[in-house]
Amino acid sequence: MPEQAACVRASNFTEVNLGYSTELARQEALRCLECAKPACTNRCPVGVNVREFVQLIVAGDCMAAAARIRQDNVLPAITGRVCPQEDHCEGGCLMGKKVQSLGIGYLERFVADYEQQHLDFAKISKAIPTGKKVAIVGSGPSGLTAAGDLVQRGHQVRVFEALHEIGGVLVYGIPEFRLPKKILREQVDYLRAMGVEFETDVVVGRTVTIDELMNEEAYDAVFIGTGAGLPQFMGIPGEHLNGVYSANEFLTRINLMHAYEFPRYDEPMVDLVGRPVAVIGGGNTALDAIRSALRLGAGKASVLYRRSEEEMPARAEEVKHAKQEGIDFQVLTAPIEFLSNRNGWLKAARCVRMELGEPDASGRRRPMPVVGSEFDLPLSVAIMAIGTSANPIVQSTTPGLATNQRGYIQADENSQRTSRKGVFAGGDIVTGSATVILAMGAGRRAAKSIHEYLTTGVW
Numbered sequence: 374m375p376e377q378a379a380c381v382r383a384s385n386f387t388e389v390n391l392g393y394s395t396e397l398a399r400q401e402a403l404r405c406l407e408c409a410k411p412a413c414t415n416r417c418p419v420g421v422n423v424r425e426f427v428q429l430i431v432a433g434d435c436m437a438a439a440a441r442i443r444q445d446n447v448l449p450a451i452t453g454r455v456c457p458q459e460d461h462c463e464g465g466c467l468m469g470k471k472v473q474s475l476g477i478g479y480l481e482r483f484v485a486d487y488e489q490q491h492l493d494f495a496k497i498s499k500a501i502p503t504g505k506k507v508a509i510v511g512s513g514p515s516g517l518t519a520a521g522d523l524v525q526r527g528h529q530v531r532v533f534e535a536l537h538e539i540g541g542v543l544v545y546g547i548p549e550f551r552l553p554k555k556i557l558r559e560q561v562d563y564l565r566a567m568g569v570e571f572e573t574d575v576v577v578g579r580t581v582t583i584d585e586l587m588n589e590e591a592y593d594a595v596f597i598g599t600g601a602g603l604p605q606f607m608g609i610p611g612e613h614l615n616g617v618y619s620a621n622e623f624l625t626r627i628n629l630m631h632a633y634e635f636p637r638y639d640e641p642m643v644d645l646v647g648r649p650v651a652v653i654g655g656g657n658t659a660l661d662a663i664r665s666a667l668r669l670g671a672g673k674a675s676v677l678y679r680r681s682e683e684e685m686p687a688r689a690e691e692v693k694h695a696k697q698e699g700i701d702f703q704v705l706t707a708p709i710e711f712l713s714n715r716n717g718w719l720k721a722a723r724c725v726r727m728e729l730g731e732p733d734a735s736g737r738r739r740p741m742p743v744v745g746s747e748f749d750l751p752l753s754v755a756i757m758a759i760g761t762s763a764n765p766i767v768q769s770t771t772p773g774l775a776t777n778q779r780g781y782i783q784a785d786e787n788s789q790r791t792s793r794k795g796v797f798a799g800g801d802i803v804t805g806s807a808t809v810i811l812a813m814g815a816g817r818r819a820a821k822s823i824h825e826y827l828t829t830g831v832w
C-alpha cells in the first residue's frame with residue numbers, strides 16, 4: 374500500500390495510507406488462493422465473504438464486489454482501515470504461512486472507496502416497511518451496524534447520539550490520519566440513504582430514558598451501544614497536575630473539536646511545540662494520542678509501556694508507522710509518580726523499569742518492577758491511555774437492566790438480549806473496550822435477534 378513518507382506525514386494530519394490504484398488492487402486480488410474452506414471468512418466477526426468479493430475485483434466488477442461486502446458489513450471503508458486484520462481475516466490467510474497474507478483489509482478499503490466514488494445514492498433501495506420502530510442508543514460501530522442491518526429488514530430505525538457528531542470512537546477517538554472524517558461521513562450518509570434516522574445531542578438517561586422511549590415514544594425495541602468511554606487513571610501521585618490528560622480528552626479535543634486546526638476552530642490545546650510528551654499505554658488509543666502529539670509539534674514523543682513490544686495490543690501497522698515517524702518506544706517502563714514545577718504543571722515522570730513474571734489473568738506475563746531502577750523522565754505533557762470503563766448513565770436510569778460487577782451491561786452472547794424485555798445491548802458496553810469489528814459483530818447479532826423478536830413477538 375503506497376503511503377506518505379514518514380518525514381512528511383509526521384507533521385500533517387492527512388491520511389498515512391494512500392490507497393490502491395485499480396491495477397494494484399487487481400494484482401493483489403490475483404494472489405488469492407480461493408481456498409475451499411476459507412479461514413479468512415470464518416475468522417471475520419461479521420463473516421465477510423472474502424473469496425467472493427476478491428474474485429469480483431479480479432473480474433473487474435468493483436461495484437459488485439462492494440455490494441457483496443455490504444451483505445455482511447455496512448462499514449467497509451472503516452473496517453478496511455482500522456480492523457486488526459492480522460487477528461482476523463489475514464491471520465487466517467493460508468498464504469501468510471509461507472509469504473505475506475493477502476492484503477484483505479487494503480482490498481476492502483479499495484472496494485469501499487471505489488463504491489463511494491461511483492455510487493448513485495438515488496439507486497439505494499429501501500426495504501418494505503414492517504411498521505416496527507427500533508431505537509439505537511449510541512452511534513459507534515455497534516449501533517451503526519445494528520441500524521444498517523435493521524433498516525434493511527424494513528424496520529424504522531432512529532439512532533440517538535449524545536455527542537454532536539455521529540460515529541462514536543470513529544469520530545472522537547481515531548485521528549484523521551488513520552480514518553478521515555470525510556470517509557466516516559460518507560458511510561453515515563449511505564446509512565441515511567438506506568433510511569436510518571439520526572438525532573444528535575441526546576443523552577439517553579438524561580434527555581430521555583429507555584422507558585420513555587419504549588412507553589411514550591412507542592419504540593418496539595431498543596439497542597444499547599454506548600461504548601466504554603469513561604477514562605481510567607493509575608491512581609499515582611501527581612495525576613491531577615496540569616499537563617496530565619486522559620487520552621479520551623486529548624483525542625476528543627483534537628479530533629472532534631479540531632484543535633489541530635486552531636485558530637480556524639475555537640479549541641485551544643496546551644502548546645506542545647518542542648516539548649517532551651509521553652503516552653502511558655500500548656494500545657491503539659496510546660499510539661493515536663502520541664502520533665497526534667507528534668503532529669502538533671511535540672519535541673520528543675515517547676510511549677511508556679509496562680510490558681514488552683510483543684504484548685502490545687495496538688495494530689501491527691500502527692506500531693510500524695509510529696516507529697517510522699520517530700516515536701520513541703520505552704517498553705518495560707511505567708510511571709510511578711508525576712512531578713510538578715512550582716506552578717502546578719507537570720515537569721517530569723518518575724518511572725521504573727519492569728520485567729515480566731508469570732502470566733496473569735489476561736494470559737499475558739505480569740510486569741514486575743525492577744528494584745532500584747527508578748529514573749526521572751522530563752515531561753511537559755503525559756497522556757493516560759491505560760483503558761476505559763463503562764459510563765453508568767443508561768444503566769443507572771433503566772430499572773431492571775442487569776449489569777456485572779464492573780458496571781457493564783449483561784447481555785446474552787448470541788442474542789445480545791439483556792434482562793429487560795425488548796432491550797438489547799452490544800459492543801464495548803457489554804464486553805469492555807475491544808475492537809471495531811467485534812462491536813460490529815455484536816450489532817449484527819443484535820439486529821438478527823431484534824428482527825426475530827419483532828416478527829415473532831417471542832422473548
Ligand SMILES: Cc1cc2nc3c(=O)[nH]c(=O)nc-3n(C[C@H](O)[C@H](O)[C@H](O)COP(=O)(O)OP(=O)(O)OC[C@H]3O[C@@H](n4cnc5c(N)ncnc54)[C@H](O)[C@@H]3O)c2cc1C
Binds near residue numbers: 515540659807
Ligand atoms: C483512540 C482509539 C483508537 C482505537 N483504534 C482502534 C482500531 O484501530 N481498530 C479497532 O478495531 N478498534 C479500535 N479502537 C476500539 C474501537 O474503536 C471500539 O472498540 C469501538 O468503537 C466500540 O464500538 P461501540 O459501538 O461499542 O462504542 P463507541 O464507539 O464507544 O460508541 C458509543 C457511542 O455511544 C454514545 N453514547 C454513550 N452514552 C450515551 C448515552 N447515554 N446516550 C446517547 N449516546 C451515548 C457515545 O457518545 C458514542 O458515540 C480504538 C479505540 C480508541 C478509543
